[in-house]
Amino acid sequence: MSRIAILGAGAYGTALAISLARRGGHDLCLWAHSPTLAATLRESGENLPYLPGFTLPFDIDITDNLESAIDEMDVLLCVMPSQFLRETIARIAPKLTRDQVILSAAKGIEDISFLRMSQVVASLVDNQFAVLSGPSFAQEVASGAPSAVVIATAESSLAHSLQRDFTSPTFRIYTNDDVAGVELGGSLKNVIALAAGVVHGLNLGSNSAAALMTRGIAEITRLAVACGGRRQTLAGLAGIGDLILTCTGSLSRNRTVGVELGKGRQLPEIIAGLNGKVAEGVRSTTAALGLAKRYGVEMPITEQMHAILYENKPAKDAIRDLMSRPGRDE
Numbered sequence: 001m002s003r004i005a006i007l008g009a010g011a012y013g014t015a016l017a018i019s020l021a022r023r024g025g026h027d028l029c030l031w032a033h034s035p036t037l038a039a040t041l042r043e044s045g046e047n048l049p050y051l052p053g054f055t056l057p058f059d060i061d062i063t064d065n066l067e068s069a070i071d072e073m074d075v076l077l078c079v080m081p082s083q084f085l086r087e088t089i090a091r092i093a094p095k096l097t098r099d100q101v102i103l104s105a106a107k108g109i110e111d112i113s114f115l116r117m118s119q120v121v122a123s124l125v126d127n128q129f130a131v132l133s134g135p136s137f138a139q140e141v142a143s144g145a146p147s148a149v150v151i152a153t154a155e156s157s158l159a160h161s162l163q164r165d166f167t168s169p170t171f172r173i174y175t176n177d178d179v180a181g182v183e184l185g186g187s188l189k190n191v192i193a194l195a196a197g198v199v200h201g202l203n204l205g206s207n208s209a210a211a212l213m214t215r216g217i218a219e220i221t222r223l224a225v226a227c228g229g230r231r232q233t234l235a236g237l238a239g240i241g242d243l244i245l246t247c248t249g250s251l252s253r254n255r256t257v258g259v260e261l262g263k264g265r266q267l268p269e270i271i272a273g274l275n276g277k278v279a280e281g282v283r284s285t286t287a288a289l290g291l292a293k294r295y296g297v298e299m300p301i302t303e304q305m306h307a308i309l310y311e312n313k314p315a316k317d318a319i320r321d322l323m324s325r326p327g328r329d330e
């Protein structure tokens, strides 16, 4: 049995809490950043703003008090949007004990610093770290549809202990020791999912979508390898697996943002329509491009996605420019 604090009561934190409660055998506490959200969860027994339609089991403690949420917990599962990880860890740092494990499920890269979540955590505390990533829409995890994800950490005994903690008949865990590869797979696929949405919004058809996903994983892999990840990791659940899901699944927020951009809507209006739900790729596109420049890696899709998002480039022009690049070997 483990004591697990789930820090972040958005769609995915709530879904993982439901999945862990269904598995049974753990003490669970779910921390909501906003007191209003915590009160709604407690009163309605449902996460109406972020994951409506799923009942929260009674055995999940719900709180908006971060310090009490982590008190005497073994695993701190961080599931807030990536841009809030730093401030959350900084707040709990004085109270952390050395034996508490930080497990991140956030799929993003920090703005400006271009740090991965493992690097953000390591810049603040020296607790053991692991990352959970892979193809897993919150709604499907909550409903108990069979899903498989990866938990990566440098320490194999920790990987196996977390694998035991999270494994259930509907949630299968693979372990990996390639933290950088798993983190970058999960973050960079969001950029390609935005582009896949654009292709769909422009009604370009299946050939374009297949080409985009294939060339997308090629550029994700180039950058991940340059950052120290393993090529093989990007061929697994945290790479191609999550890319396929997010580029093709209509539940994806990133893909949805891309679809609307492809239809010609403006980014601020699209983001406002998400009502506080995060599409991590919108911010990670800038960080991905920053990392690509730092490591001298060519990322043509990411470059065009950045131009659509931040330079008002019409989506059709971006596709034309991708198609008119000089011919290459595969």
Ligand SMILES: NC(=O)c1ccc[n+]([C@@H]2O[C@H](COP(=O)([O-])OP(=O)(O)OC[C@H]3O[C@@H](n4cnc5c(N)ncnc54)[C@H](O)[C@@H]3O)[C@@H](O)[C@H]2O)c1
Pocket: 008, 009, 010, 011, 012, 013, 014, 032, 033, 034, 037, 050, 079, 080, 081, 082, 084, 088, 105, 106, 107, 108, 136, 137, 138, 139, 276, 277, 278, 279, 280
């Ligand atoms: N939704 C999914 O299907 C899914 C699946 C896998 C991974 N993820 C990842 O999980 C992370 C969280 O996404 P989500 O979908 O659960 O969120 P969400 O979009 O459903 O909700 C956003 C959350 O951010 C919280 N928030 C707002 N300000 C905050 C602050 N200052 N500090 C901490 N939290 C704050 C809100 O209370 C809310 O809980 C993201 O990195 C996402 O990529 C999501």
Ligand SMILES: O=P(O)(O)OC[C@H](O)CO
Pocket: 107, 134, 135, 136, 137, 138, 190, 193, 242, 245, 246, 251, 252, 253, 254, 255, 278, 279, 280
């Ligand atoms: O809804 P998205 O686009 O944030 O994708 C959710 C998950 O990352 C899918 O694994």
